[in-house]
Structure formats: structure tokens, C-alpha cells
Amino acid sequence: MSAIDYTQELSVVEGKPPLREIDELIIQPLDTKPDKNFFIALSITGSMLLLGALMLAWSFYKGTGVWGNNNPVAWGFPIVNFVFWVGIGHAGTLISAILFLFRQKWRTGIARFAEGMTIFAVMTAGVFPIIHTGRPWLAGYLLPYPNQHDLWVNFHSPLVWDVFAVSTYFTVSFVFWYVGLIPDFGTLRDRTASKIKKVIYSVFSLGWRHSNRHWQHYEMVYLVLAGFATPLVLSVHTIVSFDFAVSILPGWHTTIFPPYFVAGAVFSGFAMVQNVLIIIRKIFHFEHIITLDTLERMNKIILLTGMMVGYAYAMEFFIAWYSGVQPEQFAFLNRAFGPYMWAYWIMVSCNVIFPQFFWIKKIRRKISVMFIIAVLVNVGMWFERFVITVTSLSRDYLPSSWAYYKPTLVDGGILIGSFGLFFTLLILFTKSLPVISISEVKAVVDGAQPSHGEH
Amino acid sequence: MSDKTIFAYSALFDSPDDIIHAAEEVKKQGFEKYDVNTPYPVHGMDDAMKLSPSKLGYVALFFGLSGMLAAIILTYFTSVVDYPQVIGGKPFYAFPGYVPVMFELTVLSAAVLTVATMLLIFFKLPNNRHPLHDTNYMKAVSSDKYGLYIEIEDEKYDEAVIKSLFERFNAKVIEPIYYDDTEVEHKNRIFEPKFIIGLVLIAVITSGTTYFTLNKLMFMIPFSWMMDQDKIVPQESYELFADGFGMRNPVEGTIARGQLPYEYYQKPEEAAVALINPLFPTAENFALGKKKYDIYCSPCHGYHGEGDSRMRGQFPNPPSLHSEKVRDWTDGRIYHVITEGQNVMPSYSTQLSREEKWATVLYIRALQRSLNAKESDLE
Numbered sequence: 001m002s003a004i005d006y007t008q009e010l011s012v013v014e015g016k017p018p019l020r021e022i023d024e025l026i027i028q029p030l031d032t033k034p035d036k037n038f039f040i041a042l043s044i045t046g047s048m049l050l051l052g053a054l055m056l057a058w059s060f061y062k063g064t065g066v067w068g069n070n071n072p073v074a075w076g077f078p079i080v081n082f083v084f085w086v087g088i089g090h091a092g093t094l095i096s097a098i099l100f101l102f103r104q105k106w107r108t109g110i111a112r113f114a115e116g117m118t119i120f121a122v123m124t125a126g127v128f129p130i131i132h133t134g135r136p137w138l139a140g141y142l143l144p145y146p147n148q149h150d151l152w153v154n155f156h157s158p159l160v161w162d163v164f165a166v167s168t169y170f171t172v173s174f175v176f177w178y179v180g181l182i183p184d185f186g187t188l189r190d191r192t193a194s195k196i197k198k199v200i201y202s203v204f205s206l207g208w209r210h211s212n213r214h215w216q217h218y219e220m221v222y223l224v225l226a227g228f229a230t231p232l233v234l235s236v237h238t239i240v241s242f243d244f245a246v247s248i249l250p251g252w253h254t255t256i257f258p259p260y261f262v263a264g265a266v267f268s269g270f271a272m273v274q275n276v277l278i279i280i281r282k283i284f285h286f287e288h289i290i291t292l293d294t295l296e297r298m299n300k301i302i303l304l305t306g307m308m309v310g311y312a313y314a315m316e317f318f319i320a321w322y323s324g325v326q327p328e329q330f331a332f333l334n335r336a337f338g339p340y341m342w343a344y345w346i347m348v349s350c351n352v353i354f355p356q357f358f359w360i361k362k363i364r365r366k367i368s369v370m371f372i373i374a375v376l377v378n379v380g381m382w383f384e385r386f387v388i389t390v391t392s393l394s395r396d397y398l399p400s401s402w403a404y405y406k407p408t409l410v411d412g413g414i415l416i417g418s419f420g421l422f423f424t425l426l427i428l429f430t431k432s433l434p435v436i437s438i439s440e441v442k443a444v445v446d447g448a449q450p451s452h453g454e455h
Numbered sequence: 456m457s458d459k460t461i462f463a464y465s466a467l468f469d470s471p472d473d474i475i476h477a478a479e480e481v482k483k484q485g486f487e488k489y490d491v492n493t494p495y496p497v498h499g500m501d502d503a504m505k506l507s508p509s510k511l512g513y514v515a516l517f518f519g520l521s522g523m524l525a526a527i528i529l530t531y532f533t534s535v536v537d538y539p540q541v542i543g544g545k546p547f548y549a550f551p552g553y554v555p556v557m558f559e560l561t562v563l564s565a566a567v568l569t570v571a572t573m574l575l576i577f578f579k580l581p582n583n584r585h586p587l588h589d590t591n592y593m594k595a596v597s598s599d600k601y602g603l604y605i606e607i608e609d610e611k612y613d614e615a616v617i618k619s620l621f622e623r624f625n626a627k628v629i630e631p632i633y634y635d636d637t638e639v640e641h642k643n644r645i646f647e648p649k650f651i652i653g654l655v656l657i658a659v660i661t662s663g664t665t666y667f668t669l670n671k672l673m674f675m676i677p678f679s680w681m682m683d684q685d686k687i688v689p690q691e692s693y694e695l696f697a698d699g700f701g702m703r704n705p706v707e708g709t710i711a712r713g714q715l716p717y718e719y720y721q722k723p724e725e726a727a728v729a730l731i732n733p734l735f736p737t738a739e740n741f742a743l744g745k746k747k748y749d750i751y752c753s754p755c756h757g758y759h760g761e762g763d764s765r766m767r768g769q770f771p772n773p774p775s776l777h778s779e780k781v782r783d784w785t786d787g788r789i790y791h792v793i794t795e796g797q798n799v800m801p802s803y804s805t806q807l808s809r810e811e812k813w814a815t816v817l818y819i820r821a822l823q824r825s826l827n828a829k830e831s832d833l834e
Binding site: 018019020023060061137144150151152153154155156160161164165168171172175176179183186187189190191202203206207208209210211212213214215216217218219220221224225228229231232235239242438439440442443447448449450451 | 501583587
């Protein structure tokens, strides 16, 4: 790989690598045997996953009493983790759909990977609403199906909207991802020497022939999917925020929640994508496809959405004061200076203060620093969901029922397990599928498109 | 190798400019059954091939609207037709609340079905038996070459003309593509024992797992439907208590609300003297007494206390309540009978509270008075 001159920065893909080298570079992780580091990483995430699975089995056997959830705080860690992971997923769809509609070519290098992260994050998120009742095998009742009890779901309930939103989001993201993968499966099929791989790739490529008569419809479908995924991604976190905003609890019952949640979701999602990409581009030598320019652009989006989130924090306080509603005012003062003040100030510093460093160009382009800031952003965004969920519930209208929520070790184990699930899937993904869209990257290499000079 | 059937004549080009010009020329010469294969969509190729715009947008519109209609029907049927319920004081069909579901189903149906239509109907995929597969041509165009082929079935097919045309546009490789004989002669083998055994195995495993899940697994701990719970039910033993009983006696010297002990157990005469009806003969008390009498007493004593049982001889008929003996009893004596029972009549203490018993006594008094009215009642 070192034979290519990467010193020039001309376009989205640095240098002008021959198309065949793009194939080789992207497919290399799939063709080579995994090395020691791969297994070390996999064993770490696998143990985290196992820990989570054991904690879940224990929860189901003993009942959800082993969690910290108590009487006023019935929504503890499970809902916090659910909102957090759904939010992580949003960056993928934003990159693959919204930036596609805006014709942002720099998205091509990171789109496939971000879409994969969306799918894994939504899968991880989906675990929590199912487990939080303690009886996940009864989750089928969430779907409206004709049954003996003549019982239907309550279509007025935000929790039912959630079921529709999250399952649609997962399905559409998956379809979007797979449609993008079909031409790459075709390329893989034609390259591979192994018989078993050939069968697998042939099945998944569906017999794709790179025909222009197909490309024409394919591009149209991609546009249509992007067009549908864009309002969809905005709707998902809007509906998640309705879980809170449709209730009458002080601190939840605010109209700013939908845009505020969506901005927060994109914020945390970009931070997570940026973190993982920094590692991936290093390990697999994708530095000229996932360029520093791309990372810098992602940092700008983190900065923008971080300020949107900061604006929302301030606006919540302003409206609480301006509305003159006492419980509302109390709820926000309680957030900032009550028993959970530690969580609130972790959230504010990580989400509002640290991203401000991205105003400085040097920091935006310094990999080690941006990595740390993005980690802090994710910590902050997890605490944001914690603060919203727990502070409002632990101190509601009735002081006699106030209680302090303390998560247990089992709660922590399940949270660690969710990270284990996400990263295990991600690690397996890097070794089984092309993490960068081969056909899309080829299309944006310099000289890949005709010059149209002689018409 | 000359016995192979030719499928098409193909050419590989090195640059996107060459392929565009070649495609334009092929179209201009009137060829119809040709195609261009490129590793990525080359811009301007649709114009060069003069392809009409994709109709998939309309497909998406159609499926999107169908999804929305399905959502409207689903919400309307469940909440207006099949099981109407008032939720939060809203009308049965509360449109705003259904918007999220409609939106999601619109997107779901449009996205999934449009993609399915494209792959299955527009592209006729999956198709791994196309002659192009496994050729050098395919291997080149899926990586870094730009290919064009003209099928032998095209009306204007002429090998010499095509060759010279390809050469004019810098084609690097020009070669014929043959049908793969094994694939042409391939027959579906669905009646082979292997396939049938496989099907049977799948059927057995699926139905077996389903049976096990629904009939066995769902009744095991912890999947049981909350049938096994760590609580003590009445009559159960429990080691933690010294006497081994799960049920506990009340703390000594305490009386539960409404559970005042009856002091005249087997002392009817003393009860007759000591107990006095605490209720006033108000309309409410008579109504309560009538209600309780009709429920608990009338099956044997009859609606009017005449001993005309409705039990049809399955239970011995009691004497009339209008006898002189009963009329001369004090309220307390009647109360005692209700509380403790008499002869075959059981105690009604568990069914009736103290107040209800006294109300019943009041009502019995009224019944007796109805048959043996005093002169003064006429006034």
C-alpha cells in the first residue's frame, strides 16, 4: 500500500489510487486471517457481552428487583440506555441519508461504517425496552395482531409509537445498508478464490451484474430511500422524546424535547462514529479514504449539535422561569443544584464546554485530542439521559414520595453488556463485510467520472 | 470448445470517456439488446444509452400511500369498529395520536416494498445463472474496467461490424461470451430425496420447536405466566415461623376493623335481652335490609317470609317468619339466629356485616307488620 503517493489532497479520496487498489485495500481485512489484536479485542468485548448476558439471566430469574429502580423512579437504567443507544444510531442515518441528499461527497468513505453502527446501535437499544418489564418473552403483545382476547394496543400511547418507530427505523436502516452492499457483494464474488465464500457472496449479491440498466434504477432507489430515511431519522428520536414530553411530569412536559433530542442524538452519534473511525482507519490503513478532512468535518458537526444541545439546556431554564409554573421551576433548580447535581454538571461540562475546543482548527485536526473530546461527549450524552429520566422522577409533585435512585451492580453489568454487544458486532462486521462502500468510493475518485469534454 | 453457444460479444474499456462514447455509438447504430457494465454508476451513461427515467419514484409513491392507507384502516378498525374505547376523554377516532403510526407505516412500506420491487421485478434478481457470471468480462467490470456487450439476439448482430466498432473506441479486450453448458442444462432437482428429506427435517424441527415453546417452555420457570411466585398462600406451611404455619393469628388483644367478636355464642336468651337494634327505621336502612334479605334469606324463607322456599325441596322448608313465636321474639333474638344459625340454618356472619344484619332484622319486622298490621297503621 505504501507504493501509492498519498501526499496530495485533491478530493474526497486522497491521491488517485487505481480502482483495483481500492478493492484490495478495502477487501484485505476479509481475505486475511485475523491477527492477535483482533482476538484480544474480541475477547474483551465478548467478556463484556457475557457479563451483560449473565446479569440479564439473573434479572429474569430473580425479577427486576435486583435493579435499582424504585417506586417513584420506575424508569431507571433500562430507559436511559435505550435512549442513549437509539441516539448513537442516528449519526449513521444522518451520514448516509441526509448528507447524501445534500450531495456531501465526503460522506462516502464513512457512510457504510456509520450505517453498520446504526444497525448495531438500534439492536442494542432494542434490548432495553424489551427487558425492562422483566418478562421479555411477552413482548409480542406490543404488536397489534388479532388475538383471542380481542385486545389491541393503545395507539394513543407514545410507547406504542416507539414500537413502530424503532422497528421501522431498524428495518429501513437494514434495507438501506443491504442495498448499498449488493454491488460490493458482486465485487467480492468476482474476486474471491475460496469456494465457500463464493457461494455466500453469490447468494447475497443476488447475481448483481453491475449493469448500467440496473445502476439507473439503483441510483433512483437510493435517492428514494434517502428521501424516506431523512424524515424517518428525525421522527425516531422525536417519538422517543414523546415518551417523556407527552407525560405531565415537570421537566419532561416541554415542547422543546423533540428537536433537542434529535440534536442530542446526532451529537452523540457523531462522537461515537468519530471515535470508532479513528481506530478503524488506523488499523486497516484507510487514512486516505477516511481522511483527516472528513474527521474535521465531523468535528464541525459535533460542535454545531453540541451548541444546539447547550441552547436547549439554557432554554429549558428560561422557559421554566418565564412560564411561572412553580413545579417546573423547582424541577430545573433541582436538576442543577439538587441531589443529582453531580450528574447535571458532568453533563453540562461534557456536552457544552468541551466541544467548544473544536473552534480551534488545530484541535479539530489533532486526532488524539478530538478522540478524547468525543469520548467525553458520549459520557455527557449518557448523563443527559440519566439526568432527564432520574431527576424528574425522583422528585415529582408529591414530596412524600420522593426517593433517591441508586443503580445497582446488576444495572452496571447490563450497561457494560450493552457496550459489549455493540462492539462485538462491530468487530465481527469489520472482518466479514467491506466497511467502506467499494462502488461509492470508486465513483468519487478523481478521474472516475467522464470529462464530457467532446460533446 | 466450438460447440458452446455464444451469448454476446463484449469489449472492455479502460476509461469512462471511452465507454460513454462507445455506448453512444452503439445506440446510434440502432442496437437494442446491449448493456454497459461498470464498477460504479458512470454519470452521463443514462443519456448516452438514451434510457428513459426510472419509474421507481412512482412505485415508491404507490407503496407509501398504500402503507398509509393500511395504517388508517388498522387504527380505525381497532379503535372504532372492533373494540371502541374512550381513552383520555378523546373521540374513538382521535386522529392526531395516530399520525406517528401512520407516518412510520408509510415509510416502512414504501422503503421495503420499493426495494423488493426493484430487485425482484425490475432486475429479475436473484439470478446467479446469467451467462455473464464467472466470465473474465464480469471479473473485470466488477473491479476496474468498463465493459459493453451486444447480445447475439439483437436484430443487427454482425460480428465484423461490432468488432470494428469496438476497436474504434479503444477497446482493450474484445471477446465473445458463451453460455455455460452446465447451467444451460441445469434442471431443478426438487424431487430428489435429499431435498425432500431436507424439507421434512425443516418441517419437523419448526413444528417441534413451536410445540415445545408454546406448550412446555412457557410453563417453565421463569417463563411461567407468574403462576409460581415467592409468596405464602393460605394453608401453606412456612418454616420461618415456629409453629410452621404460613397463616398468622392476629396479635393477642387486638381486634380487626369490623370483626368485633360475638359475645352471646350459644346464649340465645341472653342475646334476646341484651342486644338492641342500633339502626333507625329509615328508608335507607329498609332498602339495605330488603336487598340483603332478598339475596340471603329469600331463597328459603321466601320473598315475604312465609317459608315458601325456592329450593324445590332440595333443602327443608323453614317455618314461616309470621308465626306468633317469631313475632314475639325481640330484635336481638332474630339477630342471634342470623349470626349463629339455628337447626339446619347456617350462620350468616361471613356474608353479612353487623349493620347489614340489623338492617335485615328491620326489614323482617316490616314484613311481619305487613301481615299483622295494627289498627293504628291504617291511619
